[in-house]
Amino acid sequence: MKTIDYYYSTRSNFTLLGAGRLSALAARYDRQILHRPILLSETMKPLKSTPFHKRPAILRNYAMHDALRTAAHLGIPLLREPVHHMGPVELPSGIVIAGQNAVLRGEAGNVDHLSQNVLEALWLHDRDIADETVVAELVEASGFKDAGKLIAEALSEGSQAELIRNCTEAIIRGVIGAPTYFVDEEMFYGQDRLDYMERALAG
Numbered sequence: 001m002k003t004i005d006y007y008y009s010t011r012s013n014f015t016l017l018g019a020g021r022l023s024a025l026a027a028r029y030d031r032q033i034l035h036r037p038i039l040l041s042e043t044m045k046p047l048k049s050t051p052f053h054k055r056p057a058i059l060r061n062y063a064m065h066d067a068l069r070t071a072a073h074l075g076i077p078l079l080r081e082p083v084h085h086m087g088p089v090e091l092p093s094g095i096v097i098a099g100q101n102a103v104l105r106g107e108a109g110n111v112d113h114l115s116q117n118v119l120e121a122l123w124l125h126d127r128d129i130a131d132e133t134v135v136a137e138l139v140e141a142s143g144f145k146d147a148g149k150l151i152a153e154a155l156s157e158g159s160q161a162e163l164i165r166n167c168t169e170a171i172i173r174g175v176i177g178a179p180t181y182f183v184d185e186e187m188f189y190g191q192d193r194l195d196y197m198e199r200a201l202a203g
Contacts, residue, residue, distance in 0.1 A: 004197075005182035007036045007043075007170045010092040010129065011085065013067045013078060015179040016119035018191025020076075022181065023112050025194065029201040031183075033112055035100050037093035042167040043175055070192070082126040090163075092118050092129040094154030095139065097162050102150060109144035117142055 004026055008015040026033050064080060071078035096118065099111040117138040121127040127134050135154075136147035144150055153159055170180070174187060181188045181197055188197040 001030065001032045002184070003034045004031045005034045005036060006179065007038050007166070007173075007175050007181075008179040009040050009089070010037055010096060010115075010118050011087070011089060011122065012040075012119075012178045013123050014070075014191050016078070016116075016123045017067065017070055017074060017076060018179050018194055019116045019119055021191070021194050022179075023116070025198055025201060026112075029198075031201065035096050035111060035115055036166045036170065037096050037163060038167050038170050038175070038178065039089060039093070039163065040178060042164070043170045044177075076124075078123055079126055082122055084122060084126055084128045084130075087128065088130040090130075090160060091132065091135055091151070091154055092122075093163050094156075094159040095135055095150065097159045097166075098150050098153040098156075099139070099142070099144060101153070101159075102144065107145070109139075110142050114138060114142035114144070 004022070006022065022033065025031070068078060068080060096111065096115050099109055099114045103109055103111050118129050118135075121134060121138055122129050129135065129138075132151055135151060139147040139150050173182070176189055179189075179191055181193075183197055183200045186200055188194070188200075
């Protein structure tokens with residue numbers, strides 16, 4: 001099966017805004033989504049990009065306004081500034097990696113649902129996605145059988161090494177932010193480019 005390579009931060013509001021449409025496109029065009037969670041703190045280094053929380057207030061405010069405007073257009077009840085917006089990324093990123101690897105091994109579960117559940121937990125419900133109890137609920141809601149085992153795998157050296165490899169791969173492939181999608185080596189940056197990505201899928 002052909003794929004869509006999907007690079008994103010599990011703490012990105014714009015990633016959430018595209019997640020549902022991405023899944024729909026993958027199903028429509030018979031593509032498998034390959035989840036590649038990344039650390040923007042690492043992938044932005046070669047671009048010498050200023051971390052979001054250190055950017056001028058006028059830029060931060062506009063970015064949030066734009067996210068809320070997009071969310072309203074899409075009918076997604078996005079929160080403006082969740083209390084848990086900032087936080088550790090090892091577990092939320094690792095759980096997607098572990099979930100994907102579990103599915104590749106033939107275990108039950110839906111990694112596309114898991115990824116979206118993590119994003120929604122933060123940006124729709126302001127839940128702490130670095131909390132193991134919260135993540136266990138999301139894992140079980142996504143059809144995986146043993147949440148404790150998957151969480152342990154998520155925090156393992158292997159899963160965390162894969163997270164770093166994703167970052168290296170993203171830099172090599174020219175990823176400039178989240179979310180970024182690849183269709184047959186063509187890059188599409190931003191959820192607002194999904195219409196163009198659909199043209200590529202259809203073509």
